[in-house]
Amino acid sequence: MPFDEVLRQSPIGMAVINFDGTYEALNEVYCNIYGYTKAQMLGHCFTMVFKPEARASVLELHQRFLKTGGILGGEWEVQRADGTVLHVISESAQVPGIDGTMRRLVYVTDITTRKKIERDLEASHLFVHSVLDALPAQICVLDEKGIILSANSAWINFLISNGGNPEILLKQTSYLDLCKPDAKVTNKGSLEAELFYEKLLEVLAGDNNYFEIEYPSHLPDERRWFIARVTRIPSAEPPRIIVSHDNVTALKVAQVELHESLTFTRKLINSMQDGFTVLERNGRALEVNPALCRMTGFMDTELLRSGAGFPYWPQDENDQLQALLQRVLQGAEGEIEVSLIRKNGTRFPANMTFSCVKDENGYPINYIATIKDITERKRMEDDVHRLAFYDPLTNLPNRRLLHDRIEQSIAAGKRSGNHAALLMIDLDNFKPLNDNFGHDVGDLLLIEVASRLRSCVREIDTVARFGGDEFVVIISELQSESGNSKNQVTVIAEKIRNALCTPYMLPIQYDGKPEYIEHRCSASIGVALFNSHNTTETQVMKWADKAMYQAKDDGRNLIRFYVAPSLQ
Ligand SMILES: Nc1nc2c(ncn2[C@@H]2O[C@H](COP(=O)(O)OP(=O)(O)OP(=O)(O)O)[C@@H](O)[C@H]2O)c(=O)[nH]1
Known part of the structure; x- marks a missing residue:
């Protein structure tokens, strides 16, 4: 086939360039690569497709090639007619011209697209690596045999800090050698190391795609915990295995502290x-x-x-x-x-x-x-209240509570206009009982007197022990008319006098045996009838006391009234 025909039919760009660099022949494909027409290129120097600063050196290479032979080819950065940059790959051969001098036949292929892909790929690798390097986890990539293909900075630093040599990365090192349970770089000899090794073998063999394991890796002066995660990327061809180790010491310490704090709190709550x-x-x-x-x-x-x-x-x-x-x-x-x-x-x-x-x-x-x-x-409060306001022997209100009750009674009378009465009751000849049978027997009588007094009056009335053998009864809510109220009180006072006159059977110990003595006694009762007008607690007490002494003076076992001057 004539050379012109070869040029025309060639799928790759071809040109013939004479010694001084001018194009003698070229094909359409060649022209298209550079964006010129044939006419724009023929007779012009081939350096026209190079950047101005490279032209002299490429012409020199061209001429040296034609003079001394050798190889002239490779990848070049050149320019299209419109100024855009493109990458080409060329090969050259010497061919004799009609005049017998040598020409250079050059084959050119546009590799701009391939170059871009290569550049993008490189950028993507760089990106992935910089991301991996930025991660705190120690990550390395293995092939199916466990050979370490690459590792990030954290992994390399960890290797170094544990006495390993980063050069192993360049020597087709097997990760299995590093993590054998008795290897130096791992948590040597631990159960976790053995388990890790076993599980890694499973992932490398494709029997398992993922596992993770937490393990301690303590230094002599530092306690550390890690989590190892091993992932097989099944979509990768050939398959790749990612091994990552995360230092989880801070988390672990926090967990331990939290656990201790919870345990302490629970103990505290439980105790x-x-x-x-x-x-x-x-x-x-x-x-x-x-x-x-x-x-x-x-x-x-x-x-x-x-x-x-x-x-x-x-x-x-x-x-x-x-x-x-x-x-x-x-x-x-x-x-x-x-x-x-x-x-x-x-x-x-x-x-x-x-x-x-x-x-x-x-x-x-x-x-x-x-x-x-x-x-x-509550019990103590009740006791304190009881001690403060009640007589411990008879459980009746004491003087202090009596004082309140009289006040209340006066206030109630003010509201209702009704009368009330205060009865001062003193036992007659009580002393001899004490003297003859002892204080304990006297106490029994006082208790019984208290009980009889309570049974003579209503719930709303007050029975109090004033002291010794003296008792006070307040009868409230009598009628408002004094004559009627006096009659009412007389009935009650009489009832009381009778109740207290009834013989008492008092249990005593005689020669160590329980016996009863029959005791008879009576009481002198002074009554003060009052309403709210010009009445004070002290006055009422005084009136009743006076009346009671009157009863004593008149012969005992009697009821005497003191009628307030306002009612006279
Ligand atoms: N058993 C006992 N005796 C008490 C208690 N408090 C006071 N007494 C005694 O009660 C007696 C009261 O004395 P008086 O009221 O003067 O004697 P009385 O024999 O009743 O004489 P008249 O009241 O004049 O009839 C005294 O002997 C006190 O020691 C007590 O809590 N228990």
Whole structure:
């Protein structure tokens, strides 16, 4: 085939260039690569497709090639007619011209697209590597045999910090050699190391695509934990295995600290004397302590049952509980004294304190309640109250409470306009009983007198022990008219006098044996009838006392009235 025809039909760009560099012949493909017409190229120097600064050197290469032979080819960065840059690959051969001098036949292929792909690929590799290098996890990529193909900076640094040599990356090193249970770089000899090795073999063999394992890797002066994750990328051809190690020491330490703190908190809660519970807003208890179970009689499983809420709270006071919880949700501290109900139905007084736990956004999520059994405190309060206001022998109100009751009676009279009466009652000849049979027997008589006095009056009336063998009775709500009220009191006073005259059977010990003595006694009763006008407590007491002494003076076992001057 004539040379011109070869040029014409060639699928690759071809040109013939003489010694001084001018194109002697070229084909269409060649012209198209550079974006010129044949006419624009023929007779011109081939350096026209190079950047100006490269032209002299490429001409020199061309001429040296024609003079001395050798190889002239490779990849070039050149310019199209429109100034755009393109990459070509060329090969050259010497061919003789008609005049016998040598020409250069050059074959050119446009590789711009391939170059771009190569560049993009390189950029993508670089990107992937820089991402991997930026990750704190230690990552390396293995082939199916376990050979380390690449590793990120964290992995290399870890290798170095554990005494390894990063050059192993260049030496087709098998990861299996590094992580053998007895290898230096791993947590040598540990159970986790053996497990890791076994599992890695499975992934390399394609029997498993993923596993992760947490393992300790302590240094002499530092405790460390890692998580190893091994992933086989099945879509990769040939398959690749990614091994990553994450230092999870901080997390682990936090977990350990959290666990210790929770254990401590639980111990604290469990050792509390007071009941303690944490509830969700829907009423489900999340925590209850043994003290709460002890005081309520419910088992923890019963209290923790979904929706159980506060089963020891009295049903009829549920509204109060709901209102309290509502206040607590709004940020108030809620404290309440309530009579709680044990599982067996019995009650006990408790002091409950409520507060609520909020999440990081300030939204209330849980209630916390502490429950204090205040039975003992209440009993002590009652005792203190009793000691302060009641006579310990007869359980009757003492002088202090009597004082209040007289005040109340005067106030009630002011409101109603009714009369009231104060009876001062002193036993006659009490002393001889004490003297003959002892104080204990005298006490028995006083107790019996108290009981008889109580049985003579209504609930609303007061019977008090004034001291020694002296008692006071306040009769309230008599009629407003003084004559009528005097009649009413007379009946009651008479009833009292009779009751106290009735013989007493007092148990005594005689020669170590229980016996009874019959004792007869009487009482002198002074009555002060009063209404609210110009009356004070002291006055009323004085009047009754006076009347009582009158009764004594008149011979005992008598009732005498003191009529207030305002009523005379
Ligand atoms: N057993 C006993 N005796 C008491 C108690 N408090 C006071 N007494 C005694 O009660 C007696 C009261 O004395 P008086 O009221 O003067 O004696 P009385 O024999 O009743 O004489 P008249 O009142 O004049 O009839 C005294 O002997 C006190 O020691 C007590 O709590 N228990």
